[in-house]
Each structure stands twice: as C-alpha cells, then as structure tokens.
Amino acid sequence: MLKPLLARRTEISGQPDRRSLLAAGVPSPKEQQETGPVRAMHASIEMKEEMTMATKKSSQGSSKGLEDLFYDGLKDIYYAERKILTALRKMAKGAESEELKAAFEKHRDETEGQIERLQQVFDAFGKRAQGKTCPAIDGIIEEGQEILEEFEEAPALDAGLVAAAQSVEHYEIARYGTLVTWAGLLGLKDAVPLLEQTLKEEKATDEALTRLGETGVNERAMQQAA
Numbered sequence: 001m002l003k004p005l006l007a008r009r010t011e012i013s014g015q016p017d018r019r020s021l022l023a024a025g026v027p028s029p030k031e032q033q034e035t036g037p038v039r040a041m042h043a044s045i046e047m048k049e050e051m052t053m054a055t056k057k058s059s060q061g062s063s064k065g066l067e068d069l070f071y072d073g074l075k076d077i078y079y080a081e082r083k084i085l086t087a088l089r090k091m092a093k094g095a096e097s098e099e100l101k102a103a104f105e106k107h108r109d110e111t112e113g114q115i116e117r118l119q120q121v122f123d124a125f126g127k128r129a130q131g132k133t134c135p136a137i138d139g140i141i142e143e144g145q146e147i148l149e150e151f152e153e154a155p156a157l158d159a160g161l162v163a164a165a166q167s168v169e170h171y172e173i174a175r176y177g178t179l180v181t182w183a184g185l186l187g188l189k190d191a192v193p194l195l196e197q198t199l200k201e202e203k204a205t206d207e208a209l210t211r212l213g214e215t216g217v218n219e220r221a222m223q224q225a226a
C-alpha cells in the first residue's frame with residue numbers, strides 16, 4: 001500500500017523537507033508565529049497578487065493577433081536574409097566546384113533582391129523595416145560554417161555545402177509559405193505577390209541544389225573518398 005507523501009519523505013531523509021511540509025499544509029516557522037487573522041490576511045494578499053499577475057499576462061497575450069504574428073515573421077526573415085547574404089558570399093568562395101560556386105553566386109544576387117522585396121512588404125504593411133534575431137537561422141548558418149572549416153579541401157566539402165544550403169532553403173520555404181498565407185488573410189494585396197515571388201526563388205534554388213547533389217557533387221565525394 002502507498003504511504004502518504006509526508007511519511008515517505010521523512011523516512012528517506014530522517015526529517016521531513018519543507019516541500020513535504022508545504023504539501024501537507026504545515027505552516028513554516030514564520031507562519032507559525034503569525035496569528036490566525038494575520039496569516040489569513042497574508043494569504044489573501046498573496047492570492048490577489050497572483051491573480052493580478054495572471055490577469056496582466058492573459059490580457060497581454062489576448063491583445064496579440066495575426067498582424068503581430070505577421071510582423072514578427074517579417075522581422076525574423078528580414079534578419080535571416082541578411083545573415084544568409086553574408087553566408088552565401090563565404091560559401092561561394094569556399095565551394096570547390098565551379099557549378100556550385102555559380103549556384104551560390106546566383107542565389108546571393110537573388111537574396112539581395114529578396115531583401116529589397118521585404119522592404120517593400122514592410123512598406124505595404126505600413127511598418128518600418130527591421131530585423132529580429134532569429135536563433136534558428138543563426139544555428140543553421142553556424143552548421144554551414146562548420147562544414148566550411150572542418151571539410152576545407154576535403155573531397156566531401158561540396159556535398160556538405162549543398163546539404164547546409166538546402167537546410168537554409170527549407171527554413172526559408174517554411175517561413176515564406178506561412179507569410180504568403182498570412183498576408184492573404186490580412187488582405188495585404190501588394191505584399192502577397194512579392195512574398196510569392198521570393199518563395200518561388202527559394203524553391204527553385206532548393207531544386208537546383210538537389211540536382212547538383214544528384215548529378216556529381218555527392219558522387220564525387222564518394223569517388224574521391226574511396
């Protein structure tokens with residue numbers, strides 16, 4: 001048969017800990033010194049404070065809607081695109097094969113256009129263009145940087161870079177897909193085609209990278225490693 005919590009905890013330590021005492025409703029030494037009415041008053045103040053905090057929290061949360069989500073998403077991808085631009089420059093420099101270098105350079109130029117397009121989306125939304133730190137893209141780019149450093153001059157370098165770049169594209173595809181939908185729901189008619197155009201470019205880049213992987217890069221990594 002299960003023993004009560006207080007009894008079990010007491011057996012282990014020899015002395016009941018404070019958590020067990022609290023669970024059993026035993027007052028602390030300070031609380032024991034307080035008389036009944038004083039203790040009741042303190043409990044009531046604590047309860048009121050907790051309720052005020054909970055009300056504040058829920059009212060802050062309830063005032064946020066799809067517009068706030070959309071604005072947050074825009075700031076996130078604006079930050080991401082600018083980080084990606086720098087990363088693509090490094091990846092184009094680091095890639096071994098000419099085809100992969102060319103693919104990274106092409107997408108670097110597209111990314112410059114995508115950043116400008118995002119500024120137009122901010123305009124259409126009536127907000128100032130600004131970025132918000134995105135730990136997800138920071139992590140994905142950091143992994144690409146690790147490939148550049150750890151596989152420098154290695155046969156598998158390009159295969160690793162294709163994989164790293166595809167992780168970036170998949171992140172962007174997810175983000176832009178969501179933003180297109182939300183822009184439509186918010187009636188931002190000017191923003192939808194701008195976001196759709198970028199989404200199309202990201203998908204095309206992803207497909208181009210898949211082709212590069214399938215038509216040489218991965219195979220080269222295997223042959224050279226053998």
Ligand SMILES: [Fe+2]
Pocket residue numbers: 081084111114172202
């Ligand atoms: Fe992009």
